[in-house]
Amino acid sequence: MRAPISTAIAIATGLLILLGAFLPIPVLLPIRQILLSWTIPVAATAGLIAILNLLSVHWRKLNSARERDYYSIFLLLAFAATFAAGLILGPTDPDFQKIVTHIQFPVEASLMGVLTVTLTYASIRLFQRKRGWLAVLFTASTILFLILLSGFLNISENIPFVKDFLAALNTLPIAGARGILLGIALGSITTGLRILIGADRPYSG
Structure with missing residues (x-):
């Protein structure tokens, strides 16, 4: 067994907490309580190491002689500006939180846009390979829901059934978010159990 001391410490710590x-x-x-209080500085140290590694990777890309990536300068400048604003204003300052929000929201919107385009392209490729009544039903329902939810037609205001149906449809993202959270929780429990029994040893690499 590789790293038996680290494995024993991880198993003993997990058993004590459980x-x-x-x-x-x-x-x-x-x-x-002591073990859980140690997780805060350890997690903060791991996050700091990850940030330093990210900065070093982009700095090397920017200074590379062969394949220089000029997009890395935007990340470095954004990090420097955010870090300087956090040191000067403080993390609880409303102006600093506004700066972080104005950076975070466009990034999240861009990621959601990329995810939407990727899923749409994957769905089109899947329907091209497997054509059938499910593909037709999915395409027709997608077009119908886009028209109804876009606001071009005021059918939902005149027909109570459609209005209630669209209200129920709007709750589906909440169910999807809960399903994702349940999946993350189950994955975390599985990973923790595998580390607890010594099947996975990410600390020994």
Whole structure:
């Protein structure tokens, strides 16, 4: 077994935290609190290392003699401006939060746009390979919902059934978000159990 000491520490730490969470043993409660309090500086250190690695990678891309990537300068300048504003104004300052929001929202919108285009292209390729009544039904329902939700037609205001149907349709993203959160939770539990039994050892690489 590679890295047996790290594996033993990870398994023992996981067992102590789990036992302290499920069993009301007075001895385990302070140990569990100490271990959980250590996770904050460790996670902060890991995040700092990740940020420094990201900056070093883009700095090397910018200074590369063969394949120089000039887009890296935008990331470096944005990081420097955000970091300087955070040091000068403070993380709780409303102006600093406004700056971060104005940077974060366009990035999230761009990622959602890329995701939408990617899923649309993947759906088109899938329907080209497997043509059938499901592809026709999906295409017709997509066009219909886009027309109804775009606001060009005021059918939803005149027909109660359509209005209730569209209201129910608008709740589907909430169900999808909950499904994604459940998937993340199950994946985290599975990964934790695999680390707990020693099947996965990401700390030994």
